[in-house]
Each structure stands twice: as structure tokens, then as C-alpha cells.
Amino acid sequence: MKKILFTLVGISFFLLPLMAQEDDLLSLLDDSEEETTEYVTASFKANRVINLHSLENTSAGVLDIKIGHRFGTLNGGFYELFGLDQASIRIGGDYGITDQLMIGFGRSSFEKTYDGFIKYKFLRQSKGKRNMPISAAFLATTAIQTLRWQNQDRDNLFSSRLYHTFQLIAGSKINEQISLQFSPTLVHRNLVLTNEEENDVYALGVAGRIKLTKRVTLNAEYIYVLPDQLAPEFQNSFSIGFDIETGGHVFQLHFTNSTSMIEKGYIAETVGNWGDGGIHFGFNVSRVFTLEKPKIK
Amino acid sequence: MKQFLLGLCLFMTVGLSQAEAQKYFTREGKISFYSDTPVEKIEAHNQKATCVLDVASGKMEFAVLVKAFQFEKALMQEHFNENYMESGTYPKSIFKGQIANAADVDLSKDGTYDVTVEGELTIHGIAKTVSTPGQITVAGDKISATAKFETQPEDHGIKIPSVVRKNIAKIVEIDVNVALEPFKK
Numbered sequence: 125m126k127k128i129l130f131t132l133v134g135i136s137f138f139l140l141p142l143m144a145q146e147d148d149l150l151s152l153l154d155d156s157e158e159e160t161t162e163y164v165t166a167s168f169k170a171n172r173v174i175n176l177h178s179l180e181n182t183s184a185g186v187l188d189i190k191i192g193h194r195f196g197t198l199n200g201g202f203y204e205l206f207g208l209d210q211a212s213i214r215i216g217g218d219y220g221i222t223d224q225l226m227i228g229f230g231r232s233s234f235e236k237t238y239d240g241f242i243k244y245k246f247l248r249q250s251k252g253k254r255n256m257p258i259s260a261a262f263l264a265t266t267a268i269q270t271l272r273w274q275n276q277d278r279d280n281l282f283s284s285r286l287y288h289t290f291q292l293i294a295g296s297k298i299n300e301q302i303s304l305q306f307s308p309t310l311v312h313r314n315l316v317l318t319n320e321e322e323n324d325v326y327a328l329g330v331a332g333r334i335k336l337t338k339r340v341t342l343n344a345e346y347i348y349v350l351p352d353q354l355a356p357e358f359q360n361s362f363s364i365g366f367d368i369e370t371g372g373h374v375f376q377l378h379f380t381n382s383t384s385m386i387e388k389g390y391i392a393e394t395v396g397n398w399g400d401g402g403i404h405f406g407f408n409v410s411r412v413f414t415l416e417k418p419k420i421k
Numbered sequence: 422m423k424q425f426l427l428g429l430c431l432f433m434t435v436g437l438s439q440a441e442a443q444k445y446f447t448r449e450g451k452i453s454f455y456s457d458t459p460v461e462k463i464e465a466h467n468q469k470a471t472c473v474l475d476v477a478s479g480k481m482e483f484a485v486l487v488k489a490f491q492f493e494k495a496l497m498q499e500h501f502n503e504n505y506m507e508s509g510t511y512p513k514s515i516f517k518g519q520i521a522n523a524a525d526v527d528l529s530k531d532g533t534y535d536v537t538v539e540g541e542l543t544i545h546g547i548a549k550t551v552s553t554p555g556q557i558t559v560a561g562d563k564i565s566a567t568a569k570f571e572t573q574p575e576d577h578g579i580k581i582p583s584v585v586r587k588n589i590a591k592i593v594e595i596d597v598n599v600a601l602e603p604f605k606k
Contacts, residue, residue, distance in 0.1 A: 149473035149482040183495030
């Protein structure tokens with residue numbers, strides 16, 4: 125009997141410090157921890173890669189004023205100061221209605237075009253409770269070209285000024301450095317110049333970024349237009365450049381063969397040729413303003 | 422002798438089960454921080470902090486998901502995660518410490534106690550020893566704790582580029598406020 129008691133006491137002594145030495149209190153909660161879903165953020169520094177819309181949206185209540193600028197082509201030579209004498213500009217604003225739904229508006233000097241868009245991010249890359257390897261968004265844009273009619277005598281319809289674009293944007297922030305996205309696109313033009321040109325133009329955009337430092341990324345995008353849809357003088361758009369982020373601004377500096385900064389333009393109306401120096405230097409400046417402060421949940 | 426041993430044994434067993442009940446926890450602790458400079462006031466709030474308090478030993482541990490800090494400006498929040506805290510690499514900030522004057526406070530009795538908590542604060546993957554005064558209030562089976570302390574981003578290896586040097590305070594104030602409940606397995 126005594127032996128048993130001593131053993132019991134011994135065990136108790138042995139157990140006590142074992143229980144008291146709960147080194148890691150937080151681990152108590154770990155086994156019962158309700159997992160949370162963590163959404164991946166900042167796959168790109170801005171909501172545009174260069175010309176293409178990126179996987180990112182403007183946050184809820186935030187107004188993002190954008191000024192885009194494309195100089196003339198480098199092959200203009202010294203006479204044109206390598207394109208610096210010309211400029212094509214787009215001034216616009218994007219606004220986040222929710223974190224996943226945004227709208228935007230802009231005016232381009234190129235063909236005096238107004239454009240508006242709506243972009244809905246219906247899938248958000250996440251890990252944790254809900255594991256989703258990709259983000260995906262749907263973009264719809266309408267552009268209104270307002271140049272004077274070339275032929276005043278003919279019956280000109282307002283609808284002939286309209287261009288619509290539908291785009292799926294799907295991609296992934298593969299790791300902290302690399303993000304990649306694909307953008308299958310349909311550009312619809314109500315009026316085209318010749319019979320040979322298609323009203324509906326199908327294209328596939330590919331874009332990516334590499335984060336060089338915390339505040340600088342290298343971006344590139346290429347848009348492949350499926351064959352036999354455009355007149356032969358039109359080229360596929362290729363752009364490469366840097367995103368430089370400084371506090372409230374993102375500066376995007378790049379080289380591109382497209383003059384226009386909106387879908388119908390850079391996808392279906394790019395004439396510059398990288399092979400012979402038909403390259404524009406350009407930049408986008410983005411400045412955000414918080415119009416509506418988020419409620420702290 | 423027999424009775425004494427049996428009693429001791431019983432006492433310890435009871436003691437054991439009590440030690441188990443003497444842990445308090447929350448998953449909805451509030452942690453805020455404030456950076457105040459003449460140029461810019463920055464504050465962020467996190468309402469999802471985890472905290473466990475062991476009443477018997479006076480040990481306290483906190484963990485907080487860096488991404489769950491909410492800012493007034495979305496871009497600020499992005500920069501906080503991307504450029505400063507690198508929350509992809511260091512998802513959690515953790516504090517593991519101890520009530521230094523545990524002998525002076527009896528957390529099994531109702532009341533408000535001034536305490537000093539000492540321990541290791543790990544932010545951005547870099548640990549630093551901190552000591553801060555705080556207050557613990559016991560009311561029935563609820564324990565709440567508050568503390569205010571300061572830390573320097575620099576001490577945790579967070580580099581602030583010269584362009585924004587004037588916007589971000591050298592010393593950041595951290596506010597902790599947790600309401601704990603008994604932990605049951």
C-alpha cells in the first residue's frame with residue numbers, strides 16, 4: 125500500500141512540473157484555431173500592368189487619378205528629338221465602389237476618345253481556409269471616338285463611334301517576386317474601314333512582373349491578335365517598363381509600340397514596329413485619394 | 422503518514438486540474454499602433470489578436486496577424502504589408518512574456534492590478550526585449566488587460582527610406598486591450 129502511495133506521489137510530482145511548464149501558451153489555441161482565409165494582395169503595384177488592366181482593383185472608396193503619356197516614336201530621330209516633340213495623353217480616374225468592383229473614366233487625345241469601364245474581380249487568390257491559386261476579373265469597356273466625320277455627306281450614325289471590349293483577366297501572384305496573368309479579349313468595333321477587317325477582334329494578352337526591390341518592379345506585356353482579323357499594317361502590342369512606387373504615387377515608365385492607352389486602340393490599332401524603332405517612350409502616373417474611409421471591422 | 426501522502430496526492434491532482442482552468446484566452450484582442458509626426462498621423466487597428474494568460478504562472482502570450490491591421494488608407498495598408506512588415510515572409514508578430522510582479526497580484530480575486538510585463542516582442546522576424554506597465558482587471562471569470570508601450574521600427578530591422586522619413590515616427594506607440602475568458606479544453 126505504501127509503495128503504491130509513494131508511486132502515486134512520485135507520479136504527481138513528475139506530472140506537476142510537466143503541466144506547469146507549458147512553454148508555449150499559444151500552442152494551446154492552435155489545435156482549435158479556426159483557420160482564416162488570407163487574401164493575396166499587391167500582385168501588381170497598380171491596376172494596370174502597362175496598358176493592360178492588371179489583376180488589381182482600386183480599393184473601396186479610393187479615387188485613383190491617372191495621367192498617361194506616350195511620346196512620339198524613337199525613329200523620329202533628332203529632328204523630332206526621338207519622339208519628345210509629340211505627345212498622346214489620357215487623363216482619367218478610377219474609383220473603387222467595393223474592393224472587388226471598380227469603375228473608371230478617361231479621355232484620350234488619340235482620336236479624341238472618351239472611355240468608361242467597369243471591372244469586377246470575381247475570384248480572389250487566397251490561402252488558409254479557402255485555398256484559391258488564382259485571381260480573376262471581368263472587364264467591360266466602351267469607348268466613344270469623337271473625331272469629326274471624315275465624310276460629312278454620308279449618313280453618319282452615332283453608333284459608328286462606339287467600340288466595346290470584353291476581357292477576362294486571370295492570373296496569379298506566384299510568389300513575392302513574380303506575378304503572371306492572361307487576358308483573353310474581344311474588341312468589338314461597330315464600324316471598320318474596309319471589308320477585310322473584322323468587326324470582332326479576338327486577342328490574347330499575356331503580362332507579368334518581377335519585383336526587383338520593394339518599390340520597383342519590371343513589367344512586360346504582349347498582346348497577340350489572332351491572325352486575319354486586322355489590316356496588315358497593324359502590329360501586336362508589346363510593352364516593357366518599370367513601376368516605381370513612392371508613397372502615394374506609382375510612376376510607370378515604359379517603352380511600347382502602341383500610341384493609344386485604351387483597349388480598342390492598343391489591341392487593334394497599334395502601328396509601331398519594334399523592329400524599326402517604332403517605339404514610344406511613355407509613362408503613367410497614378411495618385412490615389414481616399415474619398416471614403418473604410419470602417420474598421 | 423498514509424493519510425498525509427494520500428492527501429498530498431489528492432491535493433496535487435486537484436491542483437493539476439485547477440492549473441488547467443487557470444488559463445484565460447481571447448481571439449478578439451485589440452491591438453492598435455500610432456505613428457505621429459508633424460507631417461502625417463498614421464494609425465492602424467487589429468481586432469483579431471490572440472492572447473493567452475496563465476494565471477498560475479503569470480505568463481502572457483500574444484500573437485497577431487500582420488495582414489489583419491486595418492488602416493484608413495488602403496494604399497498605406499498595402500505598403501505596410503509589402504514594404505515595411507513584409508507580411509508575406511513574416512505573417513505574425515508575437516509577444517511572449519511574464520508578469521514580473523506576479524507575486525504582488527492575486528488574479529483569483531476581483532480587482533484592478535497594476536502590473537509590469539516583461540518579455541520578448543518579435544516583429545518582422547526580429548525579437549527585442551520589452552518591459553511595460555499595464556493594468557489587469559479581474560471581474561468574476563472575466564479578465565481584461567490593457568497596456569501601452571513603445572517600440573522602434575528600426576529595432577526590428579524595418580528600414581524606412583529617407584523620402585518618407587518625415588512621415589513615419591521613429592517611435593511607434595502600441596496600444597493593447599484584451600478581454601479574456603476562461604480557457605476550456
